[in-house]
Every structure is written in C-alpha cells, then in structure tokens.
Amino acid sequence: MTVCAIEPPSASGAVGVPEAGCVITADGSYAARLAPAGDCWFAERWTLDGPEPYAVPLPGNQPEEPGTGVQPMGDGRVLVHRPSASRHLFSLLYPTGPGTGELPLGTVECSEPGTRLVLLPPAPGGARAYALASGPRSSSVWLVAGGASGPERLAEVPGRCSGGVWLDGTGRLLALDRELGGRTKTVTVDLERAVVSPLLQIADDSDDRLVLADPDSGLLLISSDAPSPGQERLGWGVLGSTLPVRFPECLRLPDCVVTPFATQPGQVLTPENCAVGLRVDGAFGTWVGTWRPAERRVRHLPAPEGWLAGAGVWTPEGVLRLPYATRATPCGVSHLTAATARGNAGAAEPGRTGGEAEPARPGGEAEWGRTGVPEPGRAGGAASARPAAPCEPRPPAPPGSEAPAPSATWTPAPSVARSAGSAPARPVPLQQAPLGRLVTN
Numbered sequence: 001m002t003v004c005a006i007e008p009p010s011a012s013g014a015v016g017v018p019e020a021g022c023v024i025t026a027d028g029s030y031a032a033r034l035a036p037a038g039d040c041w042f043a044e045r046w047t048l049d050g051p052e053p054y055a056v057p058l059p060g061n062q063p064e065e066p067g068t069g070v071q072p073m074g075d076g077r078v079l080v081h082r083p084s085a086s087r088h089l090f091s092l093l094y095p096t097g098p099g100t101g102e103l104p105l106g107t108v109e110c111s112e113p114g115t116r117l118v119l120l121p122p123a124p125g126g127a128r129a130y131a132l133a134s135g136p137r138s139s140s141v142w143l144v145a146g147g148a149s150g151p152e153r154l155a156e157v158p159g160r161c162s163g164g165v166w167l168d169g170t171g172r173l174l175a176l177d178r179e180l181g182g183r184t185k186t187v188t189v190d191l192e193r194a195v196v197s198p199l200l201q202i203a204d205d206s207d208d209r210l211v212l213a214d215p216d217s218g219l220l221l222i223s224s225d226a227p228s229p230g231q232e233r234l235g236w237g238v239l240g241s242t243l244p245v246r247f248p249e250c251l252r253l254p255d256c257v258v259t260p261f262a263t264q265p266g267q268v269l270t271p272e273n274c275a276v277g278l279r280v281d282g283a284f285g286t287w288v289g290t291w292r293p294a295e296r297r298v299r300h301l302p303a304p305e306g307w308l309a310g311a312g313v314w315t316p317e318g319v320l321r322l323p324y325a326t327r328a329t330p331c332g333v334s335h336l337t338a339a340t341a342r343g344n345a346g347a348a349e350p351g352r353t354g355g356e357a358e359p360a361r362p363g364g365e366a367e368w369g370r371t372g373v374p375e376p377g378r379a380g381g382a383a384s385a386r387p388a389a390p391c392e393p394r395p396p397a398p399p400g401s402e403a404p405a406p407s408a409t410w411t412p413a414p415s416v417a418r419s420a421g422s423a424p425a426r427p428v429p430l431q432q433a434p435l436g437r438l439v440t441n
Helices: none
Strands: 030-037 040-047 054-058 069-072 078-084 087-096 099-109 116-119 129-134 138-145 152-158 160-166 173-180 183-190 195-201 208-213 219-224 233-238 245-248 257-263 276-282 285-291 298-301 319-324 332-337 365-368
Touching: 040 069, 040 078, 040 087, 054 087, 069 116, 078 116, 078 138, 087 138, 099 138, 129 160, 138 160, 138 173, 152 173, 152 183, 152 195, 160 208, 173 208, 195 208, 208 257, 219 257, 285 319
Parallel strands: 183 208
Antiparallel strands: 030 040, 030 069, 040 054, 069 078, 078 087, 087 099, 116 129, 129 138, 138 152, 160 173, 173 183, 183 195, 208 219, 219 233, 233 245, 245 365, 257 276, 276 285, 285 298, 319 332
C-alpha cells in the first residue's frame, strides 16, 4: 500500500503532547517551537542565520497548553496562538533581558460549532501572519499579526478549506484546498482584493490538492487520486510551462507515508532541477528523502537524531538544513547536500549527520497530457510559454495501465509581480490552460 500525506503526522491528538516539529520563516532565518520543561511547555525561538544556531526560551507568565500554536516572525518575535473554547487569543513574545515581553494582539471569535482555526504557513517577508478558520459551510482567512489594529478578516471562502500554500513572493496569493460538494479542489485567494478563484481541477470526480509551490521556479507539488482512483498520489507540474503534470512512479513508496516539506529556492526557469525535501514515515521509522523532477529517483538519507520531523529549509545552493534537538544538543541544525541531477548520490556535509543515498528505485512516470501550463503574456501581449527542459525519454506505459481520464483543468487566477535574486521581475504565471490526453502507467 502507498499513502500520500497532505499534512505531516503529528501528536496533536495525544493527551498532553503538542504537535511535533517546529515552524521556520520563509527565508530560513528563524524557527519557533514548543519546548518541554518538565511536564510543561513554553515557546522557544531559534536563530538560524548566524554562524551557529542558538535557542532563546520565551516562557510566559504561565506554561503554554499543548495545543498552543507558535510561528516565528521576520523580526525575531514569536507569534503564539492560544485557543480557548470558541475564542482564539494571539500575542507576540520577545526577549527582554532575563524575561519575556508579551504584546497582546487581540482575539478571533469562532462561534459556529465545528469551526477549526489554525495558523497558516509563514508568509514571505515575515512581517505578517495569517490564520485560517474552517467551518462546516465556509472558511475565513484572517490577518492576525502585522495589521493596523488587531486581527482582521480578509476573505471569505465558501466550503471547508485546509492546507495553505503561498504562490508568490509578496504574500498576496494564497492557495487553499477547498472541500465543496464532496470533492476537494485547490482555489486561489487574492488577499489584496479578497477574490477567490479556482486553480486546480484534474478531473470532475478527483480530489486534487496543492502541497507545495516554489515561486522562483514555478514548481508545484500536487496530490491527486485521479491517476489511481481511490489512492492519493504525488505529482508535479510547472506554472507557466508547457511541461505536463506528471505523477512519478518513484514517489510511490510501498507502505510509506511521503510528505514533501521544502523546495529549493532560486531555481529560476529550471524547475526540473529544483530539489524537494521529503519526510518518509515507514515501518522502520522516519527518514529523509530528496528528489528532483529531472532525476526520477528518490535519494534516501537517515534523519539526524532528534530531528524535529517535517521541518527543514533549502538554501539556493542545494543544502537541506534540518533542525534537531537532543539532550546533548538542544539546538542543532544538520546540513544535507543534495546531489545534482547528474550526481551519483546525496551526501552529507562532513561532520554532520547524513549518509550515502540508497540505490534508485525503479519506476517511470505517469503523465497528465501533452499540453502544458502557458504563462500569461505581459500587459497587452499574447501568452508565452517557457521552453520545456530536456529530459530522458520516458519508458512506454506497461500493459494494463489506466484508461484515459477527463482532461485536467487549470482555471485563471490573478497574477502579481515576483522576483528572485537579481533575476528580472516576472509575473506569477497563474493563468492556466487545459491539460488533455491523459496517459498513466
């Protein structure tokens, strides 16, 4: 059996145990987590952009509850979300010499039964933080830190939403997985205009989710049961490209839960070389996988001892930084270097936890169509398309492959400017074209 996880496993359902791992800012400068202190928990900030990582404990006036959410801000403060019945309290914690300062931000009321409010992933820039309140009939996106005066509701989305992926480098376009009418499809929320637009639909009767997106390269990680009805599979596509949406066989790991958690930034116009970090949970424990679309193989590496599982960030140079905490090293970062598409193995940085990659697993790719995702043209111009990167010939589909399914559809969504390093600003290519002639294997 193969399982594809949209959200990493956590211990949030266990009594007295907070969610595992930690949260890292979009630029990788800071991290935050709930740290144990005997039978209690307190917020802890990690500084990751210096010569050596170090932790700053931020205990409040009383211990935190296991269900408290934490998120680092770009200025080093830590946002805490404390749920209490239908009320959700938000504050910013910061160090003040020997103590901890706290700035209350206000509360959000969720009076409708069945409504769940969670913090969304850290937004680019780190100046603002957002939360998603998901109710039985509708969901709301809230600005909970960085606004003018307390929490502010920005957009209302019909249906129950989950997930949360940033599509641009400015924190304006947010992708949410919306459950409506018994099916889950991804929609785009323009937080500046409060406009909701459909984004991803592979088949009418499939559940399609966006797992990760890299604004620099346009690489998308997608989960869908369309190629294998009743079974979630991981796939990849490219915004603004003629490349098809593909579901690689190498991402189907028997009896394992595979969870993408980080993409390599800075790979402008080369999405096929953009490295992806995978958390793999199996019968023998949890380990790290690295994968690039051009390689068509997953490289398996042992996780560092005490890894805050599911947390990590790539550098533009291709180094995967994994935070870990042990009794001997309460604040540590392990560096794993991913091999390039032409490399032989993923290697760990000398002196760090790592190891040699396992041999490549056999398997081909399942493609969705031969028509790609054209980029919208510049103002007043016709749509242009990125050239497809050269790749190896794909093996033919074996006998017994699934029959063609309805064509995939990417529906238009708003676009804003993006930039990556010294590269010229380009529009975020969110206007999509139909994908047809499904071929699977």
